[in-house]
Amino acid sequence: MRTLKILVINNYGQFCHLIHRAVRDLDMDTGIIPNTTPVEDILDREPDGLILSGGPTMERAGKCSEYLESIDIPILGICLGHQVIARTFGGEVRQGSSGGYADVEIEIVDEDDILKGLGPRTHVWASHADEVSVLPEDFIRLARSSVCEIEAMKHSERPIYGVQWHPEVAHTEKGEQLLTNFFKVCEEY
Template identity: 55%
Template sequence: MTKIVVVDNHGQFTHLERRALRDLGVDTELIDNDTPPADVEADGVVLSGGPDMDRIGRSPAYLEADVPVLGICLGMQLIAEELGGRVGSGEYGGYADVTVDILDEDDPLTGSVYPETRVWASHADEVTELPAGFELTARSDVCDVEAMSNTDRDLYGVQWHPEVAHTEEGEAIFENFVDICETA
């Protein structure tokens, strides 16, 4: 059975990420972000959202764990920042229901919801510059980088929260990530 751990970066929806995976039949566990990657045996990792970069613990170390990684909101931002991209304050600010344009119908994470989807996202902070090796896979009127992918390294990120009910096709994002983990 596929096992995916959710690294808890103290976000308000983290428990819903674990539940979404469990509801798909995945063996899943919520782990503290101070847990060393060497202590974790999993086929994939979700880096949860959270309040700020000062509380990400050992999350960056999971980028070298040689398993697919999905960063959600703050999780995507820490991927970008750790790998040479940039994160800054968003112009829009807080949570909003946003229409996201999916840019690559062949992207393994977001392609199945092409050409657009409605999502629930916070834009207090956002990726402002992609790290080397990443492709822009989604954007919106309020955020230039709504999703990014590095398929060579199986590193993916979404600014929005696929785990909440307000995101129309959030389950599809988790299903796609499970498929990525099963074929990696």
């Protein structure tokens, strides 16, 4: 796989720098940019893909909805990024029944592009303080768990993906595989 440019959008989550490091360690050209960066400035950098990081609250998600609506490249949302995707496209987010970070067993419902090689079950590190509760129209559910029905999803036509869990942390099984799968989507797009 050639070296791609993957920009990490900083939503002020505690793992943003770990996402950046994981992407860099997989030999991609990467950088962290504030979620207040104008769309034109992102496009000027000619990225092959965007990763919307986790973060504390929807109110701190900056221009992420604008990026989703106007930038036509593959986008992966992690935790808050996943929730922003859902809200932007008409889904719903609610407070989860189990907050705090914990090991969660995920059931892969549809391996699709980014979950290829992860199924049928895998263990991940996730917080469910907030979670996607209603799948947006035009989205396909990719994974579920006993605590959340929408652990991962993708847009039915555009290369937009969301995962509730953190593939960048050591506690997540096959996190590198998920990122590598996303890079393959970026390369082929």
